Amino acid sequence: MLVLPEELREKLKKPFGKVYKTLPDIDGDIVTVGDIVTKTAIENNIIPKLSIFDLKTRRNIPVKINHVFKKVIKVKNPPGCISDEAIESIKYLSTINDRNIALLVDGEEDLLALIVIKYFPIGTYVLYGQPDEGIVVLKINKKLKQEIEEILKQFKKI
Template sequence: MNVDIKYVLPEELRATLRQPLGLLLGEEELLRKLKEYKGRIVSIGDIVTATILKHDIKPIFCIIDFKTKRGEIPREIRDIIESYGDIVLKIENPPGTISTELWENIEDIYRNPDRYVRIEIIGEEDLAALPAILLAPNDVTIIYGLPDKGVVFVPSEGLAKQKIREILEKM
């Protein structure tokens, strides 16, 4: 696997990224908030993506890797996820990195948001929230799962972009 890597997560930043970049919610709170929300949504992570799709909430794109807590996801969750997307992109992104291909595809989807896109990561989507939030237009909210904690709800016009810039400068 010869992948062009844009960013690599150093060990000293791992604890920082275990903290939510936005509002931490439980499933019911998330669904209530999304049903009221009028903007566009991006979902990152298999469980959160399957959860919103089960409730007929469609993200403009989702980023998944068919894993949860490093294990394979159950078949029924995989089936829900695989039913979504006009376009499916398979992108290599090794653990603890942001590949150039992932970054550029996120940019492209935001520039051309006319289709629902499922990005299937070969590797891990553990850092995909960073470019998804940083590159997002102001009418987009990004949601991502934080293992054993809940779902993080991040409006793109909030303070998260500055925090992400600071993190990326250290990578």
């Protein structure tokens, strides 16, 4: 398990890319991280390759996603952590040629965007919510992967 060090919290609260008020047109594979982003994508007829959510927003407000996923994988991931179970699931899902998969998180999903960027192929789009601002859209590239790798090295392994 990886634990978020206190000194990284502020850095990770800032968006890693451009923030959009509405979903932009995207041509390519998409991974959504977060309930509102996933719900918004699906309501706009965008079916992500992978959707990662916990059915809550702002830690405790329930969210209903009206969609039937092809497959739902459940993982535990405590707040402020990245569990080995979540890492292995995302790593596996990055290698399969399938879409409309849900990773339902018991705990907190926010930090899992880092693992998506680490393992999903270059060219994949990662969408996540920036509270009170909008949707962050990232296109995975080599530079972003290197930046995320440096951040992950700062996490505490337990």
